[in-house]
Amino acid sequence: MKHWLMKTEPAEWSWEDQVAKGAAGEEWSGVRNYQARNKMREMQVGDRAFFYHSQSDKACVGIIEVITAAHPDPTDESGKWDCVTVQAVEPLPNPVSLARIKDDPRLSEMALVKSPRLSVQPVTEAEWRIICELGGH
DNA sequence: GCCAACGTTGGC
DNA sequence: GCCAACGTTGGC
Numbered sequence: 001m002k003h004w005l006m007k008t009e010p011a012e013w014s015w016e017d018q019v020a021k022g023a024a025g026e027e028w029s030g031v032r033n034y035q036a037r038n039k040m041r042e043m044q045v046g047d048r049a050f051f052y053h054s055q056s057d058k059a060c061v062g063i064i065e066v067i068t069a070a071h072p073d074p075t076d077e078s079g080k081w082d083c084v085t086v087q088a089v090e091p092l093p094n095p096v097s098l099a100r101i102k103d104d105p106r107l108s109e110m111a112l113v114k115s116p117r118l119s120v121q122p123v124t125e126a127e128w129r130i131i132c133e134l135g136g137h
Numbered sequence: 138g139c140c141a142a143c144g145t146t147g148g149c
Numbered sequence: 150g151c152c153a154a155c156g157t158t159g160g161c
Contacts, residue, residue: 007147
């Protein structure tokens with residue numbers, strides 16, 4: 001099982017919105033970046049990801065699970081773009097902020113730090129465990 | 138196929 | 150609100 005991090009602006013799609021969808025989950029549509037799309041194509045059902053609030057929050061706030069593998073993005077008419085469907089699993093009791101991640105030398109290689117604009121990124125097993133711990137999970 | 142111009146993202 | 154980084158577009 002692989003781990004990921006998926007970014008969203010809370011004003012557009014927040015953790016609360018995701019939780020409200022319950023077990024039905026929600027399609028992660030609207031991604032229009034090839035690198036991000038390719039990461040979604042690598043995802044498998046059961047993979048887990050951090051749900052990251054960009055902009056005002058800048059923190060990992062919860063854990064989501066992929067419940068449907070990559071499929072055509074219904075908001076795209078060109079046929080080039082895909083999305084996955086994700087379901088909220090549980091919140092991180094202590095959201096892990098970007099500042100905290102940058103402070104931790106063990107996390108200095110994270111894509112979040114190195115490629116801050118990539119909206120769907122891989123997370124290594126070690127990074128996953130560290131952030132889960134920091135998050136009080 | 139290169140590269141300049143432009144648009145977008147996201148941290149500060 | 151600004152600006153740096155980076156992806157995309159379009160002219161040549």
